[in-house]
Amino acid sequence: MERAVSDHWCAGRRTFEIIAMESIHDQACIVGIGHTEYSKDSGRSELKLACEAIGAAIADAGLKPSDIDGIAKYTMDNNDPIDIARNLGIPHLRYFAEVAYGGGGGPVGTIMLAAMAVATGQAKAVVAFRAMNERSGRGTPRFGQAPTSEGAAGVYSYLNPYGLFSPAQMVGLAARRHMHLYGTESRHFGEIAVTCRHHANMNPNAMMHGRPMTIDDHQNSRMIADPVRLKHSPVFIAAGGLGAGEWNHRSIVKNVESRESESTVIAKTMFKDAGITHDDIDVLFIYDHFAPLVLMALEDYGFCKRGEGKDFIGDGKRFRWPDGDLPLNTSGGNLSEGYMHGMQNTIEAVRQLRGAARCQVKDARYAFVSSGNAVPTSAMILRRDA
Amino acid sequence: MSHDAFPYPIPEYGTEPYWEACNQERLVMQRCTVCAKFRWHPAPLCTHCGDDRHTWEPLSGRGKIITWTVITHPIHPAAFSRVPYVVVEVEFDEQPGLRMLSNLVDIKPEHIAFDAPVKVGFMTHPVGQKLPIFRPA
Secondary structure, eight states, X not given: OEESOOSTTSSGGGTHHHHHOOXXXXXXXXXXXXXXXOOSOOSSXXXXXXXXXXXXXHHHTTOOGGGOOEEEEETTOOOOHHHHHHHHTOOOOSEEEEETTTTTTHHHHHHHHHHHHHHTTSOSBEEEEEEOOGGGOSSOOOTTOOOOSSEEOGGGGGTGGGTOOSHHHHHHHHHHHHHHHHOOOHHHHHHHHHHHHHHHTTOTTSTTTXXXXXXXXXXXXXXXXXXXXXXXXXXXXXXXXXXXXXOOOOSSSOOSSOSOOHHHHXXXXXXXXXXXXXXXOOEEEOOOSSHHHHHHHHHHTTSSOTTOHHHHHTTXXXXXXXXXXXXXXXXXXIIIIOOSTTHHHHHXXXXXXXXXXXXXXXXXXXXXXXOOOSSSOOEEEEEOOO | XXXXXXXEEOOOTTOHHHHHXXXXXXXXXXXXTTTOOEESSXXXXXXXXXXXXXXXXXXXXXXXXXXXXXXOSOOSGGGTTTOSEEEEEEEETTSTTOEEEEEBOSSOGGGOOTTOEEEEEEEEOTTSOEEEEEEEO
């Protein structure tokens, strides 16, 4: 992340421009991306994975470690920024931050933290990253596990005693309500999962490469927390990459009736700030933790109206490269490329805008990227220079 | 305690009346002194108007089903002997939008329906704490 406009803050007499800044629009840019392979057993530490991915991104940007002066991390990431700086040879840091709700809020949230630091002159070049081993880790904490403690405190005291633990179970409640109110069917969720798999099968780096899936496969897959099926759920992985995010949310289970959601709050100003409309988006990256939440994100971000997600998705073909008019998660997403807490979507968005994607959308100029919804979240629009 | 049970609730400061009433098989909630709205789950300030003054008042325990999920995949050791079980969201008759999460029991999953009436009951956690649950009314 580097500042796009570098002369704003050079002279003291121009200080008012900082105060007058109305949005993050064009104040920062992504200059490098990097990632490791995605696997179920990386055979190395999360620190090693982070350093490999960040090192690749720094090289991709044409920078040196000594050019980096900030690190933005996911709250859930087990790596310490100082450990990363020490190992990569970053001599000093002027900025470090972590995004709450990251987890799913991280892929855009970390990017926004980095962008704000750069835009306000707190740092010049900030790294945003996510690295995890999950199941194959040696004692490092893992996301999505049921608690092992005997007692549940805080908000969990109202959930865990009833056997309510996981995001999949929460999503089951919200998805069923959505189906009831708006006539959404399981197959509409399924087309999202099928789309991600379709793209993963064109991406040799994807966990699900070589494992095609049809809508019938989806409909016949095992129930996890009805109506959430196995094929809605992510493939957890053991490797790392780079990415970014922001936030919003109120109740325990996503209320699909409330007018304002975590995503609508963001959508309210985002397209205006970007100076474009939804029709200008060439390629979509919706955080795909659970297919039902992708449908809800499309509605909440205003790509269609509430309750019309099923019609927007239809048979799903519009999301599939090369013939679809709005390709979605073109490297396979969390569901099929690898569950990098969304960072792989940000990387792929950058590839698309560089014209360097495998499933390259012709003349892609604007990419929409969101973090995980149904919790406080974040989203961004990326663009390339004309 | 072993893995035979789901986690028991640890009452936070200020929420003790909720759990103590449960043990007497009464469902109570905080009602805001200023705007008269109930809130669930227990919270220090009114989630509608932000005032901290409140009284604990009993509810009828009657409401309707907003949504539910049938949990078939056990992710907690205690879940293996319980699946399938039902987590339900209930809206109370007293106030539109006043909803709580719990278990729905004494009904086959295929018979559950939206807006069906339910009534609170109580089950006892192995540690002795009673928990509000719901049954078809």
